[in-house]
Amino acid sequence: MENKALMIDGVTKEYKNFKLDNASFTVEPGTVMGLIGQNGAGKTTIVRLIMNMISRKSGKISVFGYDNIDDEIKVKNLLGYVADEDFMFGGSKLKNNAAVYSELFDEWDNEKYQKYIKFWDIPDDKKVSSYSKGTKTKAMLALALSHNPQLLILDEPTAGLDPVARMEVLDILRDFVSDGKKSVLFSTHITGDLDKIADAITIIIDGKVTESLNIDQIEDKYAVISGNNSELGGHEGRLIGLRKGNVNFEALVKRSDLELFKNIAVTSPNAENLLTYSIWNNRKDKLRDIISDKGEQA
Amino acid sequence: MSLEEKLRVKKLSWASKNLKPQYVRIPDGFCRFSKVAAIVAVCGLLLGAEILFNELLGGSEYMFTQHWVYWVVFTFLYLIYGFFTLLNQNLKLGFFRSGVISADGETKGYTFLGGQLAALPFNAKDFNNMLFLKWQTTYKSGIILFTLLTSIEFLDYRRVDSIYMSQELAFFVLAFFQTYSALYLVACINKSRRVRLGALWAAYFLTCAAGLAGQGYGMGFVSYWFESVAIARYVSAAEWLLRYAAIILPYWMMSVICKTHNKKTKNVCWRLD
Numbered sequence: 001m002e003n004k005a006l007m008i009d010g011v012t013k014e015y016k017n018f019k020l021d022n023a024s025f026t027v028e029p030g031t032v033m034g035l036i037g038q039n040g041a042g043k044t045t046i047v048r049l050i051m052n053m054i055s056r057k058s059g060k061i062s063v064f065g066y067d068n069i070d071d072e073i074k075v076k077n078l079l080g081y082v083a084d085e086d087f088m089f090g091g092s093k094l095k096n097n098a099a100v101y102s103e104l105f106d107e108w109d110n111e112k113y114q115k116y117i118k119f120w121d122i123p124d125d126k127k128v129s130s131y132s133k134g135t136k137t138k139a140m141l142a143l144a145l146s147h148n149p150q151l152l153i154l155d156e157p158t159a160g161l162d163p164v165a166r167m168e169v170l171d172i173l174r175d176f177v178s179d180g181k182k183s184v185l186f187s188t189h190i191t192g193d194l195d196k197i198a199d200a201i202t203i204i205i206d207g208k209v210t211e212s213l214n215i216d217q218i219e220d221k222y223a224v225i226s227g228n229n230s231e232l233g234g235h236e237g238r239l240i241g242l243r244k245g246n247v248n249f250e251a252l253v254k255r256s257d258l259e260l261f262k263n264i265a266v267t268s269p270n271a272e273n274l275l276t277y278s279i280w281n282n283r284k285d286k287l288r289d290i291i292s293d294k295g296e297q298a
Numbered sequence: 299m300s301l302e303e304k305l306r307v308k309k310l311s312w313a314s315k316n317l318k319p320q321y322v323r324i325p326d327g328f329c330r331f332s333k334v335a336a337i338v339a340v341c342g343l344l345l346g347a348e349i350l351f352n353e354l355l356g357g358s359e360y361m362f363t364q365h366w367v368y369w370v371v372f373t374f375l376y377l378i379y380g381f382f383t384l385l386n387q388n389l390k391l392g393f394f395r396s397g398v399i400s401a402d403g404e405t406k407g408y409t410f411l412g413g414q415l416a417a418l419p420f421n422a423k424d425f426n427n428m429l430f431l432k433w434q435t436t437y438k439s440g441i442i443l444f445t446l447l448t449s450i451e452f453l454d455y456r457r458v459d460s461i462y463m464s465q466e467l468a469f470f471v472l473a474f475f476q477t478y479s480a481l482y483l484v485a486c487i488n489k490s491r492r493v494r495l496g497a498l499w500a501a502y503f504l505t506c507a508a509g510l511a512g513q514g515y516g517m518g519f520v521s522y523w524f525e526s527v528a529i530a531r532y533v534s535a536a537e538w539l540l541r542y543a544a545i546i547l548p549y550w551m552m553s554v555i556c557k558t559h560n561k562k563t564k565n566v567c568w569r570l571d
Contacts, residue, residue, distance in 0.1 A: 051416055051417065052416070052421075053416045069421075072419075072420075072421035073419045073421055076417070076418065076419035076420070079417075083417075087417075088414055089317045092316065092317045097316075097317060097414075099316060100312075100313045100316045100317055100418070101418075103309070103312075104309060104419055105419060106419075
């Protein structure tokens with residue numbers, strides 16, 4: 001198998017009001033890639049394209065070297081998929097799902113499945129529709145993990161989970177990639193989860209992949225600076241994103257520009273910094289307008 | 299279709315039955331299968347009563363079935379019933395997902411859940427093959443029914459009333475299955491909801507026309523075609539050949555269209571977009 005767990009190369013998908021534009025990034029084996037972006041940025045579109053649930057206009061997607069359309073069945077066997085929505089058929093019992101998965105996937109590990117459902121107390125003889133959102137997510141995870149996939153595609157998996165379950169899932173994912181061969185693509189806007197486990201981050205903003213780097217590269221390339229507003233010294237134009245109060249500021253900046261700011265506090269950026277500051281510049285003025293309107297009306 | 303593909307289609311069908319997809323919620327109050335079935339049954343009973351009356355009591359008037367309203371109402375109800383039955387069946391198999399489902403899963407009164415089948419190790423061709431096989435089954439059912447009905451006529455061709463009746467029904471069934479299954483296939487493959495609904499309405503009008511043509515009202519091409527078949531009834535061998543040609547030719551045509559369509563577009567009729 002090829003050494004890239006996932007390769008997305010120049011993929012374009014157009015809808016009436018949205019365009020995923022020439023998206024490219026790769027996921028290395030043994031890593032967790034965080035795919036972050038605001039709501040509607042195109043994260044789910046990318047995930048659906050990988051799963052060949054929607055057609056792409058151009059580009060190429062391969063999983064461990066296999067094209068996701070030409071070798072769809074092989075690819076589906078390599079993928080474990082957990083969707084962001086209520087994608088399980090509610091009228092069926094989880095044990096029926098497991099029976100189907102065990103029959104259809106090349107490598108089904110029933111022992112593993114049983115362990116997961118016992119661990120999470122999932123009643124697999126009940127209809128899926130009777131589960132809470134969190135239980136459904138756990139059930140999807142149990143199914144996805146039990147057919148021994150090489151690449152897990154998770155679309156907002158932790159959104160409906162309680163904090164304990166979230167930690168458990170993150171531990172499972174960390175363990176999943178620990179053999180150095182398996183990988184995870186973790187689409188989320190809960191960036192705190194990624195700070196705990198991601199080895200790399202891809203940022204997507206308004207349908208465009210603006211950055212895709214591993215954690216070391218991020219730390220080498222970017223820095224978060226904070227201090228008194230007077231310390232900005234007229235270099236605001238060099239900042240990627242800036243949050244400025246009446247007295248203090250915090251900003252994302254390229255490390256190569258750090259020399260412009262003397263005696264200032266510097267920290268490494270986290271996923272949230274990268275996402276929020278990348279889009280903050282475009283939106284802060286609009287938000288300011290809304291807030292000021294509200295203030296005037298009040 | 300290779301043996302391997304057939305096996306996968308079988309597996310897909312089995313998976314669908316086990317997972318029990320609930321794709322569609324028919325708009326409230328629009329259709330209740332039991333009610334429609336009851337209305338269709340009443341229409342059928344009226345027809346049956348007429349046949350019995352004419353056969354047993356020597357009557358010769360077909361009060362209900364000679365009136366065009368009967369055919370229009372009967373066809374309409376039959377089509378609604380057929381439409382929702384087939385829709386329901388096929389949704390369970392994973393069809394009709396294209397076009398009707400939007401990215402957020404909801405479009406104009408129809409709520410679709412799922413996509414779980416898309417995570418299973420099948421490819422787009424498997425779904426298309428299943429669609430094709432489903433259509434084939436529908437078509438074959440039509441051929442069997444047609445054969446049964448024309449057999450009644452064949453066995454009893456000297457008795458004018460019963461010939462008339464069975465001929466009429468045969469026309470109806472033939473027309474229904476030919477137009478409906480062909481248009482249904484078009485409807486499934488095409489991504490546009492407008493085209494699909496258009497195809498179903500077209501099936502409705504064509505079937506009405508066929509019914510009327512069977513009554514001798516005459517409806518242009520349809521009438522000409524059916525009357526040609528009717529004329530041939532006096533030559534039994536030619537009649538059978540002609541009728542089967544009339545059924546089988548469109549069948550092969552649709553097979554070719556479907557296969558070409560698959561090859562040309564790698565069509566993915568079940569996709570979300």
